[in-house]
Amino acid sequence: MTGYRLGWKKRNLEEKVNDFKVIIPGKTLNEVNKIISDSFDKIKISVAKNQALFEMENCKIVTRLLEGEFLEYEKVIPKTYETRIRVNKKELQECFERVSLISMSSIEKERKYPVKVSIEIGKIVISCKNQAGDAKEEIFITTEGKNLEVGFNPKYFLDALKAIDDEEIYVEFGSSISPSIIKSVEETGDYVYMILPIRIQE
Numbered sequence: 001m002t003g004y005r006l007g008w009k010k011r012n013l014e015e016k017v018n019d020f021k022v023i024i025p026g027k028t029l030n031e032v033n034k035i036i037s038d039s040f041d042k043i044k045i046s047v048a049k050n051q052a053l054f055e056m057e058n059c060k061i062v063t064r065l066l067e068g069e070f071l072e073y074e075k076v077i078p079k080t081y082e083t084r085i086r087v088n089k090k091e092l093q094e095c096f097e098r099v100s101l102i103s104m105s106s107i108e109k110e111r112k113y114p115v116k117v118s119i120e121i122g123k124i125v126i127s128c129k130n131q132a133g134d135a136k137e138e139i140f141i142t143t144e145g146k147n148l149e150v151g152f153n154p155k156y157f158l159d160a161l162k163a164i165d166d167e168e169i170y171v172e173f174g175s176s177i178s179p180s181i182i183k184s185v186e187e188t189g190d191y192v193y194m195i196l197p198i199r200i201q202e
Contacts, residue, residue: 005156006073006194007163022047023066028054032143035059051063077194078179081172083119083145086185094160095126095137100154102128102135114151114198119143119173150176151200159191176200 030053036043044055047065054061091179096115103113118125121143129138160182166189172181182193 004153004196005160006071006076007160008073008077008192008194009163010190015104019069020047022052023068023070024052025063025066028052028061028063032061036060042148056168063192072152076179077192078172078174078181081145081181083143083148083173084173085119085124085144086142086168086193087124087139089161089164089166092124092169093158096154096158096161099126099128099135099137100158102130102133104156113185114152115154115157116149116200119148130170145173148173148176150180150196152180152195153198156195160195163193164191 029046032043035056039056041057046053046055048065052063052065054062054063057156083106099115103115105167113128113130115126120125121138123138123143125136125138164182166184168185168187170181170182170183170185177197177199179194179196182195183189
């Protein structure tokens with residue numbers, strides 16, 4: 001979790017191992033991800049008292065483990081929602097990518113402009129407006145609950161969408177200031193992404 005977002009993902013192991021919990025530096029995991037992103041080779045992970053070893057076909061990475069207790073994320077992730085949409089992941093991602101071009105092209109480089117998400121019955125409108133111009137995209141979707149307007153940092157939202165392989169997803173909202181959840185439409189979904197919204201200043 002970075003203060004504005006949290007990602008949780010589960011994978012089944014091919015072999016049974018003893019239970020353990022460790023905290024691995026994010027920088028190390030990013031390096032491992034770069035190495036294996038274009039590879040189908042298996043990766044072996046070994047954990048000692050204060051180190052972890054990642055073994056790939058032609059590479060080994062050793063890292064120190066972080067001390068302390070990790071965030072109790074189960075208590076942070078909302079279990080209920082006021083509004084929920086079911087949407088095609090690719091279509092939503094492409095809309096965010098187009099609208100985010102305006103968000104990132106502000107004349108005031110130091111100022112961050114959120115992307116506004118407006119949910120009405122049967123549709124979602126994604127928009128952004130600043131001195132550089134404005135953009136607006138609309139998707140017809142399945143909705144449950146109340147109409148809602150909420151703002152997001154488009155980079156954080158896109159990072160979550162790009163990590164998802166599912167064709168369709170749920171996005172669950174509380175209020176305009178409470179965390180939103182991106183999750184699988186399957187009951188046995190193996191991931192959850194939580195994103196905190198940004199206040200919209202009209």
